[in-house]
Amino acid sequence: MTTSTEGRMALAAAVLALLGGLLYLAGLVLDVVTLVRFPADAGRALVHAVVNAVLTSALLPGGVLLLRRHPIGRIGCIAGSSTALLATLTSLVLSATGLAFVDLGGPGDLAAGGLAALGVVLPPAVVTLVLAVSGPVARWCEAEIHPT
Numbered sequence: 001m002t003t004s005t006e007g008r009m010a011l012a013a014a015v016l017a018l019l020g021g022l023l024y025l026a027g028l029v030l031d032v033v034t035l036v037r038f039p040a041d042a043g044r045a046l047v048h049a050v051v052n053a054v055l056t057s058a059l060l061p062g063g064v065l066l067l068r069r070h071p072i073g074r075i076g077c078i079a080g081s082s083t084a085l086l087a088t089l090t091s092l093v094l095s096a097t098g099l100a101f102v103d104l105g106g107p108g109d110l111a112a113g114g115l116a117a118l119g120v121v122l123p124p125a126v127v128t129l130v131l132a133v134s135g136p137v138a139r140w141c142e143a144e145i146h147p148t
Contacts, residue, residue: 006140013131014066016124017077020084021059028052051087055080066132071141077132084125092118 031049035042062076131137 006136006143009131009134010066010069010137010140013077013128013137014063014073016128016131017059017063017066017080020080020124020128021056021063024052024055024059024084028056055084055087058083066137066141069141069143071138074132074137074141077128081125081129081132084121085129088118088121088125 028049031045031052034045035049038045058076058080062073062078062080065073066077067073
């Protein structure tokens with residue numbers, strides 16, 4: 001038997017996953033524009049586009065499937081939010097060690113992390129991850145009634 005708390009937690013995780021997926025989809029579109037407009041930055045833009053594509057392909061379907069009470073949606077939310085955390089922290093470490101190019105002043109420059117990413121990406125990704133791995137969301141997904 002599901003409770004309204006389980007449904008609310010699952011709904012919150014799904015909405016956060018969908019919003020994150022839309023954010024990464026917008027980033028993917030901007031990466032494609034960067035690839036076309038600034039071919040000199042193709043290497044960085046391509047890596048960024050691949051990361052955004054992976055995150056979009058995990059978070060958007062994960063959020064939709066979680067709303068439909070499919071357990072695979074919960075897995076998509078967990079995978080997408082974990083990957084977002086890993087990508088952001090990796091980018092921050094590369095930026096801090098000087099291995100990544102960070103310059104917000106010129107055209108075609110891609111920010112490879114920074115403190116702003118910590119404030120924008122990490123809180124919703126952590127909340128999505130915590131909600132998606134929680135027991136109530138797992139029970140909510142398991143309580144799906146499959147029509148015959």
